[in-house]
Structures are given as structure tokens and as C-alpha cells.
Amino acid sequence: MKPSRRPEAGELRERALRLLARREHSRAELARKLEQAGFAAEDIAPLLDDFEARTWLSDRRFAESWVADHRAKAGSVKLAYDLRQRGVADEVIQAVLRESRDSEIERAREVWLKKFHCVAADASEKAKQMRFLQSRGFSPDVIRSVITACD
Incomplete structure (x- = not known):
């Protein structure tokens, strides 16, 4: 059995970028995945702040992407619930759903x-x-x- 090890700080940025390269993530979702990988929460927050400042991470963009991918099978109530479960703020959810309400x-x-x-x-x-x-x-x-x- 392989002994578990703590990930190094340099790996944090690489892991976060790999996750974002695959698909959009909400800030809360990305933080949760990084914590599950063994990174410390106090290291994650500043990195995600930097990503948001560079617009590499955006809850608004994530919500737009999620709605575009799931609106064919779900209504606004379910879409809003799913986005809340992924840590997106209610203001962002309402703004994105307002655009697709028609x-x-x-x-x-x-x-x-x-x-x-x-x-x-x-x-x-x-x-x-x-x-x-x-x-x-x-x-x-x-x-x-x-x-x-x-x-």
C-alpha cells in the first residue's frame, strides 16, 4: 500500500488550471475539489482570488455554461437549485436565468x-x-x- 503524502504548494496552481481546462467550475466547486485533493484551504483562497482577478474563474461564466448545457431538459427551478448546490450566488443565478426565461x-x-x-x-x-x-x-x-x- 502506497503511503499518502501531502501535495506540494506548487502543485496547487497546476491542479486548479487542469481542472479549469476541462470545463468551467464555480469558485466553491473548485475549492472543494482542491481541498479533497489534500490542499490547505488557506492556500486555495488566494489562488482563487488571483484566478478571478485574471478572469480565469468566473461564477457568472460557469452559470451561463451550466444553463446552456442543461436547459434542454430542465426548467428554471431545477437549474437554480443545481447552481445553488454548486455555490453560485443567487444574484448571479437570477441574472443568468432572466436571460433565458423567454x-x-x-x-x-x-x-x-x-x-x-x-x-x-x-x-x-x-x-x-x-x-x-x-x-x-x-x-x-x-x-x-x-x-x-x-x-
Whole structure:
């Protein structure tokens, strides 16, 4: 069995850059990954401050990327929840979601059509369809407009 070792300080910057090269990360997500790799929190914070000053790390850019990648299958409620779980501030979340709000009804309609293909035959089927859209993170107003437009 190999003995575990503490990573050296010079490795911190390299590891952080490798992670950012793969995809965008939120500040909290990147800090968590670096801590799990064994780096000290007091070394991580100044490095991430430097990355933010150089715009190599941006919660806003991460949120825009996340929404672009996941909006085809999820509504604003779920997207906001996922971003909060990744440490993005509410102001950033609201700003990013506000930009994509106009297409939410269309996205919900596409998700609904892909799953159900037809209008609900009875009230229980309609409730099932509404629960499905709710589980995908669409708001009640959007769900009602999609279901009533399809009736």
C-alpha cells in the first residue's frame, strides 16, 4: 500500500488550471475539489482570488455554461437549485436565468412532447403529465400554459 503524502504548494496552481481546462467550475466547486485533493484551504483562497482577478474563474461564466448545457431538459427551478448546490450566488443565478426565461415555455413544450406525444385523455393522465414537468423543474405557471395550450 502506497503511503499518502501531502501535495506540494506548487502543485496547487497546476491542479486548479487542469481542472479549469476541462470545463468551467464555480469558485466553491473548485475549492472543494482542491481541498479533497489534500490542499490547505488557506492556500486555495488566494489562488482563487488571483484566478478571478485574471478572469480565469468566473461564477457568472460557469452559470451561463451550466444553463446552456442543461436547459434542454430542465426548467428554471431545477437549474437554480443545481447552481445553488454548486455555490453560485443567487444574484448571479437570477441574472443568468432572466436571460433565458423567454424560451422556458418552448423548452417545457419540447420536453412534454418528447415524453408524451399526445394530449391527456383524462384528469389522472393530465396530473401525471403535470407532475412530470414539475419534476423537471418547470414552474407551475409554465406547466399550466403548456398543458392548457395542448388541450
